[in-house]
Amino acid sequence: MEMTRRGLLSALSAAGLLAVLPAWPAGAADRSRLLANTVALFAGTAASNSRPETAAKRAAITRTAQANIAELDAAGPDELFAGLPLGTSDSNLNTTYRKLYEMALATRTPGTPGPAEGGLFGDVSVQRRVIDGLVLLHERYYGDQSKGYYGNWFFWEIGISQHISRTLVLLADETAAYRPALIRTYVASMDAYLRNGTDGDVNLDSRFHTGANLADITTNRILQGALLDDEARVRKALTDQLTVFVTIDPYDLKHGVTDGHYADGSFIQHSSVAYTGSYGKGLLTRVVQTLKILDGSGFAHGENLVPTIVGWVRDGFAPLLFEGWMMEIVKGRAVSRPDSGYVDAAVVVEAVVDLSVLAGGADTRALQSYVKHIRATSRAALDPSVFVSPLSIVAYADILADASVPAADLNAASRSIAFNAMDRAVHRRAGYAFALARSSERISKYEYMNGENLMPWYQGEGAYYLYLSGQDQTQAYGVDYFTTVSPYGLAGVTAPVERRRTVPDLYGKPFYDNPDHPLHFTSSSESQNKYVYFPRGTAAHSGGVVLGAYGAAAMVQSDDAAWRDRALLPGDFVVYRNATATKSWFMFDDEIVVLAAGLGDRAQRAVTTTLDARTALPGDAVTVTGELADGRPWNPGTSGSGSGTADLRWLRYANTTRAAAVGYVLLDAPPVTVSLGEVSRSRRVVRTANPDTTVTRTVFGVTAAQPAGARLSRLAYALVPHASERQLRSYRHGRLRVLANSTRLQAVTHAGLGLRAVNTFTPGRHEVAGLRVDGPASVLVRDDRRDRLSLAVSDPTTHRDTVTLLLRGRHHLTAVEADDAVRVRPVPGGTQVEVRTHHAYGRGFTAVLSG
Structure with missing residues (x-):
């Protein structure tokens, strides 16, 4: 209430x-x-x-x-x-x-x-x-x-x-x-x-x-x-x-x-x-x-x-x-x-x-x-x-x-949540939880302040965290994750190959100080907030939709406000330019599918995209196995073995000490670099007030590199929590299909679930999988049975008044259940669903159709 x-x-x-x-x-x-x-x-x-x-x-x-x-x-x-x-x-x-x-x-x-x-x-x-x-x-x-x-x-x-x-x-x-x-x-x-x-x-x-x-x-x-x-x-x-x-x-x-x-x-x-x-x-x-x-x-x-x-x-x-x-x-x-x-x-x-x-x-x-x-x-x-x-x-x-009180979660065992008002998504299953951080013109890319979170630059750039059940999360995430994992290599992040400097390193104090500038930079001024402490992105597109226990999310990666407004800022104020990327995350039962297109850099710098980064205690038995694209097995070794690059069909990370495993299915990817080794750093690298305590973790990373000057590229993969090698091999049979992966349209189907998941990023009509989607939009459609389907639609830009969807070839569908904003009617070519998204602020609307 x-x-x-x-x-x-x-x-x-x-x-x-x-x-x-x-x-x-x-x-x-x-x-x-x-x-x-x-x-x-x-x-x-x-x-x-x-x-x-x-x-x-x-x-x-x-x-x-x-x-x-x-x-x-x-x-x-x-x-x-x-x-x-x-x-x-x-x-x-x-x-x-x-x-x-x-x-x-x-x-x-x-x-x-x-x-x-x-x-x-x-x-x-x-x-x-x-x-x-x-x-x-x-x-x-x-x-x-x-x-x-x-x-x-x-x-x-x-x-x-x-x-x-x-x-x-x-x-x-x-x-x-x-x-x-x-x-x-x-x-x-x-x-x-x-x-x-x-x-x-x-x-x-x-x-x-x-x-x-x-x-x-x-x-x-x-x-x-x-x-x-x-x-x-x-x-x-x-x-x-x-x-x-x-x-x-x-x-x-x-x-x-x-x-x-x-x-x-x-x-x-x-x-x-x-x-x-x-x-x-x-x-x-x-x-x-x-x-x-x-x-x-x-x-x-x-x-x-x-x-x-x-x-x-x-x-x-x-x-x-x-x-x-x-x-x-x-x-x-x-x-x-x-x-x-x-x-x-x-x-x-x-x-x-x-x-x-x-x-x-x-x-x-x-x-x-x-x-x-x-x-x-x-x-x-x-x-x-x-x-x-x-x-x-x-x-x-x-x-x-009190024995009469049973233990019970407030969450359903399977639940997907679109926190679109703060550019976040959470996807929960009995064995794992997936948490995604995005940013936009509405929501900050990160927060730095008072010498805290010194290297935050990519924490809102599609960074994600895959929590596995039964684990002590202090060994996987928390302050030691940010201490030992590169800030440019957080899981899910696409970043230019460059070295950024912290605010204290840049300016000799925990903030940028220039009270005489027209923007009046002092420790708690609005300009300090806007450009230093918690800058927003400059793109509108960040949102998603939920259908039952399944979710879709999307984001257009952008520069932050300081880069856009660099001509207005003082000459000694340091600004950084971002890489480009258009991304989707489709969240199912056994896997999270990630699509990325337009990967690259307007300044022609080299770019890396990190598929995952995980940490373990130094004594843990960590192994990495996989299968090459030609079907041969691939086994680079165990903890501390360095790194290697291979053209892979799938990859499996396993921490047998903790009974934890994650699989990676490379649906459409260049050769990836797999790294595994110990990293030791002081916790002060992320916060000046932290005790000068050195922590050591075995850090695992999977990255796709793009050389300087290369054309914009794309990438598609699936994260599979608790995956076995047998399960990963089963993806050869096309249970997941990537239907489109461009800066205009990203879409997948999941045959086992009867789901079609679509994100469109540009205005106009987009045709895919028997759907015509009036973009930009996020859409999930599930064929519950032959004569019945359910769907969910949202406007991830928050700027649109209506979003229209055409279900091709389905001429006799009527609404069994529908939100008030949804209108369903037959049209030549199929059934049209019109959703009023005016002032919905990214909210998703659902309907169940039959006929």
């Missing part, structure tokens, strides 16, 4: 608001409820903390606080904690406030030792040290706003305020007794640091106050309102936060905001970055926490919003979690962080656990079953001690202990 614009606007109207946000009750009971709920959220309760499942969390809270106190005692000049000099580092100031929060938390966490037992619970002296620290920081480093607000805006408007607000809530009573003016002093300063806001409050027209960032800011302000017993502040913060529940309509943007959840399950942050796995999970966490903070108060309104959040989980998050791993395609710059996809999934699981408590009926049971499913299928044990809340740990334990 999505929160509709009509529903939200009704809620925000003068009359309707009261239905969602009840009036603040008379007296102080509600203020006390909000404060108590917040303390319980972060510190737990006597009941929750008496449970053995919270022991590790409680011990970690105490351990962290005691370490902070030792650093507090060892601090030198211009430090509150040893090793964190203050006055010029926004990051150090943020960390300093976080450490004070961690100390305060330990003093309010029931079930931990008190001072008499060598612990901190209830220790007023520690609480006063925290308060004294707050006073000192405000006097010397925070209270003078003319000296603050250096570095990253996020710390000043969100991060620091979050630590301060939570600390003040934890110590509200002691602060009122010891430093009664401190809360108002700090709230006034936090307001002053909302410089992207208006008069110290949220500005919904600001590009900084959107999505996950808006949820963070408004939750902070709810806590501040509770501290001040300020009804108006709480009400305004909740009203602002309600806007993140609106499903984004690209054709009717509110406040110009494109950040948020879309009807197809997509989530975008930073205007154009596919971001479910990082900012999206942050937003999910924050809104669920807010509902818990409000629970039982006069502002509780979960019954209005929980169905919307359940929809986010079902349609947005669940498709992107495979056996407890968050997929790389929706993590932006976070792919370069050492935290794994399993850690990302644990954040989502905690939110789902809490949501199951807030929901009711069938939703509660479905969410609980999903939690059990992730626990059962994850290749890494989910450690609930990483949860933020002891209450969540207890609720998680109760779900696992």
Whole structure:
């Protein structure tokens, strides 16, 4: 269920608001409820903390606080904690406030030792040290706003305020007794640091106050309102936060905001970055926490919003979690962080656990079953001690202990998902998941920022990830994949043969700095975003369609905005030109078929296309076998054997240590180069803040090379997860046929499934396999039986009003089922299907025809 614009606007109207946000009750009971709920959220309760499942969390809270106190005692000049000099580092100031929060938390966490037992619970002296620290920081480093607000805006408007607000809530009573003016002093300063806001409050027209960032800011302000017993502040913060529940309509943007959840399950942050796995999970966490903070108060309104959040989980998050791993395609710059996809999934699981408590009926049971499913299928044990809340740990334990709750995925065993609003596709089967990242004039090619994701250039150029079931994905993907695999040789990528330089290497700092240029390049300027941090492509064509459990996707590879606008940019600003490619991905049961045409380079450079890149641990037994085009066997060797080039019919990669295998059927390909060898690099090559840890992986790659100056070429192949050699040999018999592979038209048939899959890239009529397709379009047609077929159609450019399809020779078909936008009628030559795609934003439309 999505929160509709009509529903939200009704809620925000003068009359309707009261239905969602009840009036603040008379007296102080509600203020006390909000404060108590917040303390319980972060510190737990006597009941929750008496449970053995919270022991590790409680011990970690105490351990962290005691370490902070030792650093507090060892601090030198211009430090509150040893090793964190203050006055010029926004990051150090943020960390300093976080450490004070961690100390305060330990003093309010029931079930931990008190001072008499060598612990901190209830220790007023520690609480006063925290308060004294707050006073000192405000006097010397925070209270003078003319000296603050250096570095990253996020710390000043969100991060620091979050630590301060939570600390003040934890110590509200002691602060009122010891430093009664401190809360108002700090709230006034936090307001002053909302410089992207208006008069110290949220500005919904600001590009900084959107999505996950808006949820963070408004939750902070709810806590501040509770501290001040300020009804108006709480009400305004909740009203602002309600806007993140609106499903984004690209054709009717509110406040110009494109950040948020879309009807197809997509989530975008930073205007154009596919971001479910990082900012999206942050937003999910924050809104669920807010509902818990409000629970039982006069502002509780979960019954209005929980169905919307359940929809986010079902349609947005669940498709992107495979056996407890968050997929790389929706993590932006976070792919370069050492935290794994399993850690990302644990954040989502905690939110789902809490949501199951807030929901009711069938939703509660479905969410609980999903939690059990992730626990059962994850290749890494989910450690609930990483949860933020002891209450969540207890609720998680109760779900696992409830024998009446079966483990059940929110995904069907076979599911294909077109996240066209964020240029992503996911294809799931019981044994694997395939995840594809595209880009366009709407969606960024990659995200780099703050020294994170230093070599991102091709991550949105049709890069894909084939996750095999039963595997520890940290050994196959995650930060070590991007560390050891060449950024020019990511799976699925077509790239010119050139060496690119990272932003810090180019400019000597983590951004391009030229505030005097007309485009005004500063660390967080719009020009920095557009040309450095997350540039979009320049082609419109990127989309696809789903028919049942099958999918088709397409993309025209393009230059990014900086190359297009190079004449407008400063002379020392470095721009790069892309290679050319028109690509399709057709996703079936046992295979994913990839077609590429127009491969080459306008500058006549050499170009490589990577069919796949996989990593394994150095000790794993990895073998590569294949069959040459003339039918002879091909066996280049095992791990560490170097590389070789051969004209192959098929190829098989096998990691027998991990019981993992992938096959590659070369349907139409030049000789390919197969490489296999160990690569060792420091994780700092992808992120400046990473520990200088050297990782070693056995890297397998399959590439097709195109020499400099060569004519544009084409390529067709199939990825076959878990393939055996016998299975790969069976493709000789024509189960898959490539019908067309050009920059105008790409199409295949799958005889076993009765599927015809077509992508057209140019205007006009395209004839293939008994179909006439009015392009550009993505089309899937399945012959269910002799007198019945189903079809799906979409406009991958998002610009067309209608797409027309003619089914040749089928004169008597009528619609048995059809979306409202589909019209079916007989015409000379067959049956015409006309689909209205006006303002559909890449959505697919389906119909079932009979006759």
